[in-house]
Amino acid sequence: MTVTAVDSGGLRARFRTRIPRAWRTPLGITGAVVAALWILIAVLGPLLWPHNPLGQDFPRLQAPSGAHWFGTDELGRDVLSRVLAGARVTVPLALLLVGLSVVIGGILGLAAGFFGRWVDETVMRLTDLVMAFPTVILAMVVAASLGASLVNAVLAALVVSWPAYARVTRGLVVGIRGAEYVLADRLLGFSAMRSLRMDIVPMVTGPVLILASLDIGTATLLLSGLSFLGLGAKPPTAEWGSMVGTAIAHFDAWWMGVFPGLAILTLVMAFNFLGDALRDALDPHTAGVLGQAETR
Amino acid sequence: MSAPSAQPAPTSPARPAGERTSHPLLRYLVRRLGVSALLIVGVTLVTFVLTNLVPGDTVAANLGQRAADDPAIVAAYRAHYGLDRPLPAQYLTYLGNLLHGDLGESQQTHRPVLTDLRSAVPATLEIAIGAIVLSVLIGVGFGTIAAVRRGHLADSALRLVSLVGISLPTFWFALVAYYVLSFKLDLAPGSGRLSPATTPPPDITGLYTLDSLLSGQWQTYADAVAHLMLPTLVLTLYTVGLLTRFTRSAVLEVLEQDYVRSARAKGLPGRTVLLRYVLRAALVPILTVVGLAFGALLSGTVLVEQIFSWPGLGSYAYQAASHLDLPGVMGVGLFVGIIYLLINLVVDLLYGAIDPRVRVS
Numbered sequence: 176m177t178v179t180a181v182d183s184g185g186l187r188a189r190f191r192t193r194i195p196r197a198w199r200t201p202l203g204i205t206g207a208v209v210a211a212l213w214i215l216i217a218v219l220g221p222l223l224w225p226h227n228p229l230g231q232d233f234p235r236l237q238a239p240s241g242a243h244w245f246g247t248d249e250l251g252r253d254v255l256s257r258v259l260a261g262a263r264v265t266v267p268l269a270l271l272l273v274g275l276s277v278v279i280g281g282i283l284g285l286a287a288g289f290f291g292r293w294v295d296e297t298v299m300r301l302t303d304l305v306m307a308f309p310t311v312i313l314a315m316v317v318a319a320s321l322g323a324s325l326v327n328a329v330l331a332a333l334v335v336s337w338p339a340y341a342r343v344t345r346g347l348v349v350g351i352r353g354a355e356y357v358l359a360d361r362l363l364g365f366s367a368m369r370s371l372r373m374d375i376v377p378m379v380t381g382p383v384l385i386l387a388s389l390d391i392g393t394a395t396l397l398l399s400g401l402s403f404l405g406l407g408a409k410p411p412t413a414e415w416g417s418m419v420g421t422a423i424a425h426f427d428a429w430w431m432g433v434f435p436g437l438a439i440l441t442l443v444m445a446f447n448f449l450g451d452a453l454r455d456a457l458d459p460h461t462a463g464v465l466g467q468a469e470t471r
Numbered sequence: 472m473s474a475p476s477a478q479p480a481p482t483s484p485a486r487p488a489g490e491r492t493s494h495p496l497l498r499y500l501v502r503r504l505g506v507s508a509l510l511i512v513g514v515t516l517v518t519f520v521l522t523n524l525v526p527g528d529t530v531a532a533n534l535g536q537r538a539a540d541d542p543a544i545v546a547a548y549r550a551h552y553g554l555d556r557p558l559p560a561q562y563l564t565y566l567g568n569l570l571h572g573d574l575g576e577s578q579q580t581h582r583p584v585l586t587d588l589r590s591a592v593p594a595t596l597e598i599a600i601g602a603i604v605l606s607v608l609i610g611v612g613f614g615t616i617a618a619v620r621r622g623h624l625a626d627s628a629l630r631l632v633s634l635v636g637i638s639l640p641t642f643w644f645a646l647v648a649y650y651v652l653s654f655k656l657d658l659a660p661g662s663g664r665l666s667p668a669t670t671p672p673p674d675i676t677g678l679y680t681l682d683s684l685l686s687g688q689w690q691t692y693a694d695a696v697a698h699l700m701l702p703t704l705v706l707t708l709y710t711v712g713l714l715t716r717f718t719r720s721a722v723l724e725v726l727e728q729d730y731v732r733s734a735r736a737k738g739l740p741g742r743t744v745l746l747r748y749v750l751r752a753a754l755v756p757i758l759t760v761v762g763l764a765f766g767a768l769l770s771g772t773v774l775v776e777q778i779f780s781w782p783g784l785g786s787y788a789y790q791a792a793s794h795l796d797l798p799g800v801m802g803v804g805l806f807v808g809i810i811y812l813l814i815n816l817v818v819d820l821l822y823g824a825i826d827p828r829v830r831v832s
Contacts (some may be wrong), residue, residue, distance in 0.1 A: 309770035319792040436643030444638040
């Protein structure tokens with residue numbers, strides 16, 4: 176038990192000192208730059224759009240040209256503007272989804288790992304249940320029954336996303352709850368809550384946040400997949416997944432689907448590159464724990 | 472259910488203690504299957520609660536607008552599917568029917584769910600099996616190469632490939648593959664399981680490739696294989712990325728072990744060390760991931776089947792979910808849940824066969 180505690184302490188130190196080195200790998204740098212670009216595009220928003228992403232102002236189904244770099248869609252909207260506008264939908268929602276999953280899964284995992292017994296059993300069996308479904312099928316059922324909207328797609332994705340965090344958090348907590356410094360504090364009269372806050376949470380935060388950063392790509396794929404199926408963004412919202420979905424019906428106009436898809440690909444790749452570099456720079460043991468959670 | 476239990480058996484008869492070890496294994500199996508049965512009931516409960524607690528209206532989703540406005544039709548519809556009874560009663564009835572192997576009638580296709588699954592599952596299995604076999608072969612190979620050549624060019628190149636693989640939106644890649652390979656280059660047909668002019672082979676297993684072979688219809692076989700190519704390719708790419716990454720880290724971990732160094736030090740050829748010492752030990756974590764990858768594959772197939780008009784489990788799940796067809800959704804959930812639990816069980820049993828240290832006590 177003491178060994179694990181020392182390991183996690185080391186991890187925190189590495190977490191601080193090694194991040195700069197992680198970013199120095201070519202993939203890490205590429206990931207950071209591309210992710211920063213997409214976030215910038217989302218923040219600047221309308222300043223960058225050449226045309227109104229919802230305005231049906233141009234001839235329909237124009238191939239890419241000097242006037243419309245990414246062409247126009249079936250309603251005569253500028254695809255480039257829509258792709259840029261899509262960043263404003265996808266980036267914040269993916270971050271929101273991961274954030275909510277961390278909070279919900281983290282709290283449940285903390286409780287399960289710290290209190291053990293029936294709390295542990297209940298939470299872990301719940302994660303078993305959710306994980307017995309393929310993510311997309313379960314999310315699809317939830318999204319369909321809630322009704323198609325972006326908020327509901329996030330809720331549906333949340334239902335399938337929290338268990339990974341609950342499991343990892345629980346695993347980390349179980350590893351340190353018997354450590355001598357935790358026992359010492361309990362003997363000093365710390366309440367369970369205070370011990371959780373002072374001894375446990377700070378040790379768990381780092382690794383869970385890293386898992387979260389690895390997960391942003393997956394979250395983006397899940398959300399855009401739901402929108403692709405028509406269970407997320409509703410027209411005329413400029414959302415990448417639903418733009419690819421619309422493109423199926425307009426097969427000759429390849430530009431309608433290719434560019435929004437490339438946007439998803441580059442965003443997800445950027446976060447995955449970053450996460451990969453981050454994981455490599457970390458303690459290999461923790462990396463293993465995180466990796467297992469990622470495959471769910 | 473008895474099929475997986477047959478697999479670990481061959482490990483014991485060689486030893487005289489075989490008689491004794493089979494008994495705890497049997498007990499272990501019974502306990503595992505018991506827990507699995509409970510989990511499956513849990514899966515039905517989760518699906519049931521999720522699809523009922525939410526505001527969606529099944530009646531409106533399945534009846535047309537005019538029919539939904541007529542109270543008499545709505546009442547008859549609700550009575551036919553038992554929707555007029557209290558929820559707990561509905562759920563208990565479902566469980567009761569389930570014990571008789573009756574999954575209910577789909578509110579959307581108006582056929583027994585079992586019949587629907589019987590035609591949808593083989594279609595999906597046909598692409599899923601091909602994809603998982605291909606991705607295990609390629610992924611484990613790639614991962615091993617990357618681990619052995621750690622830090623070299625091959626490692627970096629394979630890392631890039633696997634990262635791109637897991638970052639690809641499957642639905643988009645399916646569309647691009649369809650457009651380029653089928654529509655533009657005409658290398659492979661892109662939609663459905665067979666060409667419109669081809670009649671399906673006699674229904675023996677439901678797998679068109681196997682059925683056409685069994686009945687000796689070579690042209691149908693060639694057509695079925697051609698239609699399988701694109702969906703399988705798209706699904707494979709995703710799981711290859713996943714498996715490459717995991718094999719690499721699993722193999723790397725084993726490479727650092729003392730016994731690998733000892734094996735090298737005593738002069739064993741590199742290939743022997745790699746195959747007999749490293750890969751064998753790395754196989755345990757890899758197996759777990761293969762089980763998980765199969766699940767990821769079933770998720771991926773929902774999106775891919777949309778593009779390739781593939782009448783499989785994914786399409787069925789999508790239609791059932793979007794029509795709030797409760798029996799259909801429950802059927803898919805049950806089937807997938809059972810597959811998951813079975814795969815986990817087989818994987819756990821294979822652990823014992825591969826690694827004697829974790830054999831069931």
